[in-house]
Amino acid sequence: MSEHPNSLASIGPAAARWRDLLEARAIPAEIRAAAPEDPSRHDPSRFVPPVVPDDTPSRHAALQLLGPAGGTVLDVGCGAGAAGLALVPRVSHLTGVDHAEDMLRAFERACTERGVAHRSVHGAWPDVAPEAGTADVVVSHHVGYNTLELAPFVAALSAAASRGVVVELHAVHPGAWLDPLWAHFHGLHRPPPASAEDVLAVVAEVGIAPEVRRWTRPARPRHPDAEVDFSLRRLCLPEQRRDEVAAAVARLGPRNRDLVTISWST
Numbered sequence: 001m002s003e004h005p006n007s008l009a010s011i012g013p014a015a016a017r018w019r020d021l022l023e024a025r026a027i028p029a030e031i032r033a034a035a036p037e038d039p040s041r042h043d044p045s046r047f048v049p050p051v052v053p054d055d056t057p058s059r060h061a062a063l064q065l066l067g068p069a070g071g072t073v074l075d076v077g078c079g080a081g082a083a084g085l086a087l088v089p090r091v092s093h094l095t096g097v098d099h100a101e102d103m104l105r106a107f108e109r110a111c112t113e114r115g116v117a118h119r120s121v122h123g124a125w126p127d128v129a130p131e132a133g134t135a136d137v138v139v140s141h142h143v144g145y146n147t148l149e150l151a152p153f154v155a156a157l158s159a160a161a162s163r164g165v166v167v168e169l170h171a172v173h174p175g176a177w178l179d180p181l182w183a184h185f186h187g188l189h190r191p192p193p194a195s196a197e198d199v200l201a202v203v204a205e206v207g208i209a210p211e212v213r214r215w216t217r218p219a220r221p222r223h224p225d226a227e228v229d230f231s232l233r234r235l236c237l238p239e240q241r242r243d244e245v246a247a248a249v250a251r252l253g254p255r256n257r258d259l260v261t262i263s264w265s266t
């Protein structure tokens, strides 16, 4: 176990490696300072849950944990609620946790439209875990790569679930797709991205032996303007660079769609 200078808790080698991988890819302060808007912000309109959920291994794993009678669900980093709402009608109550207020409003709208009993908890997981309480099943999709302190995040997911947990993540850090454009626009050569193997090492270090399913999400048509908005924001570039970014994004080719479902019973 090693002691990180910024943390009171001692952490294991996998969690330390995870933190090093993420910290090495932090956006340099001078680039972030010049960014027209927060590069890590998510746009809620990109996360609106589909009316008919995709039939994915993550949905299967959560439905299996819920069983035919269903139960309560806690969705951590819920965004607009896609992970939890994919389990309707087996969800008797859905709690959504997110640190972005605009995402929670989108979550509430989506639950109301579907007539799903819900509650939202504003704040960062695991800090707000006591307020969020427990549920039969805890789901957390596409949140791990935003999380520097992954071990307490995972341990708190487990502690909040009476039946089990389902985590869904990209096989490789989703931001790695833009690495060639960091070199092109900022001359910044980014270090290797974290991957699901690094997540699994942390999960094992927390003492969890999960089931792991690897799969590829079907290609979806993407709106080119939305893709360029996203890339401008992530790359900390102003609107005036739109045409250049659009041309560079078009040359990049499709995003990586390889995903991993990590689930366990509690």
Ligand SMILES: C[S@@+](CC[C@H](N)C(=O)[O-])C[C@H]1O[C@@H](n2cnc3c(N)ncnc32)[C@H](O)[C@@H]1O
Pocket (backbone or CB within 6 Å): 042, 047, 076, 077, 078, 079, 080, 081, 082, 083, 097, 098, 099, 100, 103, 123, 124, 125, 126, 140, 141, 142, 143, 146, 147
């Ligand atoms: C990429 S989005 C995924 C949203 C949703 N789970 C989905 O799959 O559509 C990540 C979401 O997690 C939230 N988030 C990231 N880290 C968080 C944390 N530690 N606690 C609470 N919310 C977090 C972000 O605000 C964002 O809404």
